[in-house]
Amino acid sequence: MDLFFRSVQHIPNRRAWTAVDSVWLSLRRVLVLPIYLLAIITAIAIGASACSASATQLCNGISGADASQVKPLCSATWAMTATCTGEDLWDKWKIFDGRTKRPDAFIKPFEDVSVDVVGYELVNMSGRPASEFANAWFMIGSGMTGYPDAMLWLGPGEMHSRVMFPNGFGQHWPGVDVAKKSRLEDIIDLHGSCFGGKDVVIYLTVYYSPIAPAESRPVSR
Numbered sequence: 742m743d744l745f746f747r748s749v750q751h752i753p754n755r756r757a758w759t760a761v762d763s764v765w766l767s768l769r770r771v772l773v774l775p776i777y778l779l780a781i782i783t784a785i786a787i788g789a790s791a792c793s794a795s796a797t798q799l800c801n802g803i804s805g806a807d808a809s810q811v812k813p814l815c816s817a818t819w820a821m822t823a824t825c826t827g828e829d830l831w832d833k834w835k836i837f838d839g840r841t842k843r844p845d846a847f848i849k850p851f852e853d854v855s856v857d858v859v860g861y862e863l864v865n866m867s868g869r870p871a872s873e874f875a876n877a878w879f880m881i882g883s884g885m886t887g888y889p890d891a892m893l894w895l896g897p898g899e900m901h902s903r904v905m906f907p908n909g910f911g912q913h914w915p916g917v918d919v920a921k922k923s924r925l926e927d928i929i930d931l932h933g934s935c936f937g938g939k940d941v942v943i944y945l946t947v948y949y950s951p952i953a954p955a956e957s958r959p960v961s962r
Contacts, residue, residue, distance in 0.1 A: 846931070852916060
């Protein structure tokens with residue numbers, strides 16, 4: 742714009758151009774000030790956002806500042822054992838290791854906040870060949886309120902199975918304090934049958950994303 746002002750000095754009828762020049766100078770003062778203010782406000786907002794990332798609910802009950810644009814993906818695993826007797830083992834498992842160690846055979850909500858479960862995994866870790874499980878089967882059953890039925894199978898002879906739900910699908914688990922306390926409500930159980938009288942060891946993993954308290958949606962229970 743300054744080049745324009747210098748160039749017009751060599752054009753005839755300078756008085757008319759000087760008047761135009763004055764108008765442009767006035768407009769520039771009027772327009773530049775809001776632009777400077779907008780730039781300063783934007784810079785302050787960006788700086789504040791970078792310095793104070795929003796609180797995010799992380800895994801294992803931890804919350805803190807996290808500038809990441811993705812939701813945390815967490816997992817919890819339980820190791821379960823039972824004796825192969827040919828009957829359904831759903832209430833006979835012993836949880837000997839894992840995120841929680843309950844006295845019964847079931848997995849119940851374990852986070853203080855609610856979570857969205859996005860996948861399951863089963864691994865047969867019995868240390869025996871798959872041929873010994875040719876007539877065996879195992880299945881994760883959901884007793885979560887509103888999310889019933891089978892979630893994942895290990896068919897005859899299978900030693901590993903996993904399912905990850907499509908984006909936008911999953912199971913909503915309540916937090917510990919909200920979950921129903923009765924024995925067979927709000928649980929995950931492991932059905933299955935095997936033969937031979939030996940012990941079977943199954944590792945069950947739940948993949949989930951925790952929900953910050955402010956994001957939690959009410960669940961009719």
